[in-house]
Structure formats: structure tokens, C-alpha cells
Amino acid sequence: xxxxxxxxxxxxxxxxxxxxxxxxxxxxxxxxxxxxxxxxxxxxxxxxxxxxxxxxxxxxxxxxxxxxxxxxxxxxxxxxxxxxxxxxxxxxxxxxxxxxxxxxxxxxxxxxxxxxxxxxxxxxxxxxxxxxxxxxxxxxxxxxxxxxxxxxxxxxxxxxxxxxxxxxxxxxxxxxxxxxxxxxxxxxxxxxxxxxxxxxxxxxxxxxxxxxxxxxxxxxxxxxxxxxxxxxxxxxxxxxxxxxxxxxxxxxxxxxxxxxxxxxxxxxxxxxxxxxxxxxxxxxxx
Ligand SMILES: [Mn+2]
Numbered sequence: 001x002x003x004x005x006x007x008x009x010x011x012x013x014x015x016x017x018x019x020x021x022x023x024x025x026x027x028x029x030x031x032x033x034x035x036x037x038x039x040x041x042x043x044x045x046x047x048x049x050x051x052x053x054x055x056x057x058x059x060x061x062x063x064x065x066x067x068x069x070x071x072x073x074x075x076x077x078x079x080x081x082x083x084x085x086x087x088x089x090x091x092x093x094x095x096x097x098x099x100x101x102x103x104x105x106x107x108x109x110x111x112x113x114x115x116x117x118x119x120x121x122x123x124x125x126x127x128x129x130x131x132x133x134x135x136x137x138x139x140x141x142x143x144x145x146x147x148x149x150x151x152x153x154x155x156x157x158x159x160x161x162x163x164x165x166x167x168x169x170x171x172x173x174x175x176x177x178x179x180x181x182x183x184x185x186x187x188x189x190x191x192x193x194x195x196x197x198x199x200x201x202x203x204x205x206x207x208x209x210x211x212x213x214x215x216x217x218x219x220x221x222x223x224x225x226x227x228x229x230x231x232x233x234x235x236x237x238x239x240x241x242x243x244x245x246x247x248x249x250x251x252x253x254x255x256x257x258x259x260x261x262x263x264x265x266x267x268x269x270x271x272x273x274x275x276x277x278x279x280x281x282x283x284x285x286x
Contacts (some may be wrong), residue, residue: 011095013075013108015054015068015274024074027100027284028276033081034262036148036189042262046213046272047078047110049263053273059108060184061281068277071284072109086115086147101255106283110276111259113231114149117216121156124254128162128271129209130203132243133218134234136168138175138184149231149260157182164206166199166246167192167221170234189221189236195244215247215256215282217275219268229268231260240271244278 010018014028021027028104031049037043060066079096082088095231100107109120114137121129131137131153138157142150157163157178164185179186185206192199207213220230223237238246256279261272 012051014051014073015059017059017069017143018075019072021074021076024072024105026071026108026280027105027109028071028073028075028098028110029093030078030095030110031089031093031116032233033076033112035084035086035089035113035115036115036145037113037231037271038143038148038150040262042264043111043113043231043260045263046261048114049269050110050258050261050276051075053269054277056071057270057273057277059277064281066281068280070206071280073280074114075201086208088217090116090119091145094123106253107255108276108279108283109257109259111257111261114216114218114259115147115152118147118152118155120255120257121161121214122159122168124212124214127162127212127214127254128206129156129214129216130206130250131163131216132167132221132246133155133165133216134167134170134189134220134237135178135218135232136165136175138178139172143178154178157184162206162210164203166203167238167243169236189238190239192238192242192246196245200246200249203246207251212252212254213250215250215253215279217243217247217256217258217279218260219258219272219275220260222271227268229262229264229266231262240274247275247278247282250282252286253279256283
């Protein structure tokens with residue numbers, strides 16, 4: 001695979017302060033892949049854009065009284081993806097994530113498109129998935145593809161992995177019916193807007209029921225006012241502050257990802273980098 005040869009230097013790493021792999025609890029993996037995009041491609045440019053944004057942000061958090069550069073994380077660079085080949089790319093990602101988890105470390109993936117979540121969660125045993133997303137991604141197939149960004153949550157459910165979807169506001173009737181049949185927990189965007197504290201307690205309940213969790217953040221969960229540079233924007237979303245406070249409710253986090261950033265000259269990469277930093281804080285809590 002050769003991903004170890006793709007180690008970035010500490011200076012080029014996320015936040016510019018990567019530790020060695022041996023020291024790390026959290027391992028950052030970029031996945032510059034967007035082959036199944038159906039509207040706006042370009043998520044392949046997100047990992048480098050996220051790193052660049054992170055170099056221009058403060059690592060110290062006044063809210064947590066902690067410096068992100070004091071966290072034990074290692075940025076191993078980008079996966080050696082196979083452009084245009086989702087199956088091969090997911091297979092490669094599984095090899096890398098398996099190695100990371102076998103070494104007792106937690107993967108934090110910088111996408112890339114949402115499909116890559118499937119590889120990550122398949123490597124983790126006994127977890128529940130918290131999916132922050134405008135969309136359900138529960139279609140059985142989409143645009144003649146069974147493995148793509150619009151079907152990823154369906155494949156996760158079929159693997160028997162418990163799932164809660166938070167911030168959803170765009171789905172088909174069939175997808176909605178599937179949540180009822182399959183027991184997917186739902187906290188739609190309008191419920192978050194009605195009561196942030198109720199949404200937080202739903203997340204806590206899910207975490208208590210399922211123990212270890214994987215947190216997948218599709219940036220389009222945010223309103224396009226806050227995160228316009230995404231593959232499939234959908235109005236009526238969460239504010240950045242709402243999302244960050246819900247991420248703070250996520251405990252016992254075994255892994256996570258930030259996906260669907262499509263950088264195009266604006267500042268959404270800064271929002272994405274902030275979310276990645278906060279996920280890293282949560283991963284080091286337990
Ligand atoms: Mn989405």
C-alpha cells in the first residue's frame with residue numbers, strides 16, 4: 001500500500017504539529033476521493049485544503065483550556081487512492097484503518113466523499129454510528145451505483161451497525177420508510193432547531209445504548225450559509241454552533257470522519273478543520 005511512505009512531515013501535517021505514529025492515539029488519514037459524486041465533484045481536494053486551513057487557525061481552545069497541539073495525534077498523510085475506482089479505494093482504506101485500529105489507535109478520516117465511511121466502520125467492531133448529515137444516504141442504489149455517497153448509510157445498516165442520523169432534512173419517501181423498518185434513529189434538522197437540548201439527549205441515549213461510537217460528519221449537515229462548499233448543499237441546516245455543541249455530546253468516540261467538503265476558494269475548509277479539531281478533542285476524552 002505504501003501509505004507509510006506518504007507520511008507528511010510534522011510541519012505539513014494537520015495543525016502543523018503531528019506527533020509520531022507510535023505516540024499517537026488518533027491517526028489522521030486523508031482520502032482525496034470523489035469518484036461517485038453526482039452533483040459537484042472536488043472533494044478530492046478537501047484533505048489538502050483542510051490542512052492548509054488548519055495552519056491558519058489557533059490550536060488553543062479557550063472553551064476547553066486545552067491546546068490541540070498537546071493532543072496525541074499523527075497525520076499519516078493521504079491514502080493512495082485509485083482514481084475512479086470506488087471498490088479498490090475502499091479496500092485500500094480498509095487495510096489502512098484496520099492497521100490503525102489493530103494498533104489500538106483511533107482513525108480520524110478527512111474526506112473525500114461520504115462513501116469512505118463504509119470502510120472505516122467495517123473495521124471497527126461493536127460500534128454505533130452517529131451520522132450528522134442533511135441527507136439520509138439510505139437509497140438501495142443511486143445513479144446505477146450500489147456503493148456511493150447516496151447509499152452509504154444503507155450499506156452500513158445492512159451490516160447490522162446501529163445508526164442515528166442527526167440534522168437530516170432531505171430524503172425520499174422510500175428512505176424515510178426504510179428508517180422505520182430498520183430502526184434507524186432520526187433527529188431531523190427541524191427537531192434540532194426546536195430543541196437543541198432534546199437533540200443532545202437523544203445523542204447521549206444512543207451513545208449509552210451502544211457504547212463505543214463512530215462519528216461521521218457530512219459538512220452539508222450545516223446550513224449552506226455556514227458551509228456553502230459541499231457536494232450537495234441543502235438549505236435549512238444546522239448552525240456551526242449547534243453542530244459543535246452536539247459534537248461535544250459525543251463520548252466514547254472510537255473514530256470519525258469529516259466528509260463532503262468541496263473547496264472552491266471560500267472559507268468552508270476552516271469550518272471543516274474546526275470540526276475535525278473538536279472531534280479530536282472528543283476522541284481523547286475517554
Ligand atoms: Mn449529505
